[in-house]
Amino acid sequence: MEKYLTIYHDLVEKINKAHWKDAKMLPSENELALHYEVSRETIRKSLDLLAQNGFIQKVRGKGSVILDSKKFDFPVSGIVSFKELATSLDLQVETIVNELSIVEANEILQSNLGVRAKEPVWKVVRTRKIDNEKVILDKDYFNRDFIPYLTKEVCENSVYEYLENELELPISYARKEIVVEEPTVEDEDLLDLAGHSNMVVIRSMVYLDDTSLFQYTESRHRPDKFKFVDFARRVGN
Numbered sequence: 001m002e003k004y005l006t007i008y009h010d011l012v013e014k015i016n017k018a019h020w021k022d023a024k025m026l027p028s029e030n031e032l033a034l035h036y037e038v039s040r041e042t043i044r045k046s047l048d049l050l051a052q053n054g055f056i057q058k059v060r061g062k063g064s065v066i067l068d069s070k071k072f073d074f075p076v077s078g079i080v081s082f083k084e085l086a087t088s089l090d091l092q093v094e095t096i097v098n099e100l101s102i103v104e105a106n107e108i109l110q111s112n113l114g115v116r117a118k119e120p121v122w123k124v125v126r127t128r129k130i131d132n133e134k135v136i137l138d139k140d141y142f143n144r145d146f147i148p149y150l151t152k153e154v155c156e157n158s159v160y161e162y163l164e165n166e167l168e169l170p171i172s173y174a175r176k177e178i179v180v181e182e183p184t185v186e187d188e189d190l191l192d193l194a195g196h197s198n199m200v201v202i203r204s205m206v207y208l209d210d211t212s213l214f215q216y217t218e219s220r221h222r223p224d225k226f227k228f229v230d231f232a233r234r235v236g237n
Contacts, residue, residue, distance in 0.1 A: 004045040007036050011046060015055050015066055026056060026064040057224050059195040067224050074226040079174050079206065082128055082138070083158040091130055097155045098190060099125040102144070112205055112216040113141055120144060124155050127190050134192045135222040146214040172209035178202050178228065187220055198223055 014020070020027075027035070032043045047064055050056045056064040074085070086093040104118040115121060121141050128136035140159070142150070146169060154162045163169045179201050183193055199220045206215040 003036075003038055004042045004049070007032075007038070007042065007046040008049045010036075011050060012053075012055060015050075020066070024066055025062070026066060028063055057196065060197055062195050065195070065224065074221070074228050076176065076178065076202070076228050076230045079171060081158050081160040082136070083161065086130075092132070094129040095156050096127040096129065096134075097124070097152050098127055099123060100150060100152055100155055103141075109141055109216060112203075113143055114213040115143060122147060122150055124150070124159070125190075126155060130225065133194075133225075134190065135225045137187060137190055137220040139218040139220070141216045143214045146208070146212065169214070170209040172207055172211075174204045174206040176202055176204045180223075191220075191222060193222060194224075196222055196224065200226065200228065202228075 011026070026032070026047075029040050029043050029047070032046075033040045036043070047056065047058070050064070051058055055067060057067055059065055080088075082093070082095065085091075101123050102120045103123045105113065105115045105121050107117075109115060109121060110117055113121060121144060124138075124140040124142070126138045126140075127134050128138060130136075142159075147163065147167065150159070150162075160171060164171060180198050181201050182197065183191075183199050187193065187199055200223050202217075202219045202221070204215075204217045204219070205213055206217065207213050
């Protein structure tokens, strides 16, 4: 077996056994090269493989962050509110409402929310804290034809709970796009990025059961905290 693979497997075992206890970073490339008596290039190949397989995240200027092996499963195919997700995973969470306002629809909202130019829509920006870390930024836009009234209290609790139980809106399905992007200035201001240089962004258009488009949302996630999971079944020809 090539040396870098031997080192990779040894590092995986150490990470799984919490060899570095409460440390959040791997030793530096220089320290690892001295420990294993190999070149830094060999260590880089081992670290690249660790990153590819989700054990570490390389952070510019800091080194290799050991990722939490207990990442939260974030369902991609379903429509789940943050409150429902937190309850199912038994998480300690908090929602911070950064903005609740009515804005005029721009070209993006005209396309993704199906509204007219400058039509007033709800804008809700919320930071989600999990275990006292701000790791998700949710930016939601709602068509006011379906949701004429919103409060900060509703947004702190669960908008979907309000829509389904109070307004009796039958939320049915969504179209989603998942991309990886660099953090924005807003991400850096409202989240605890911990040096991460990428964000996993899920953009969704959400429909009622009569096919009415009522919500456009952009959910921005710090990449070290979540696994994005789905269930797929092969259908015969």
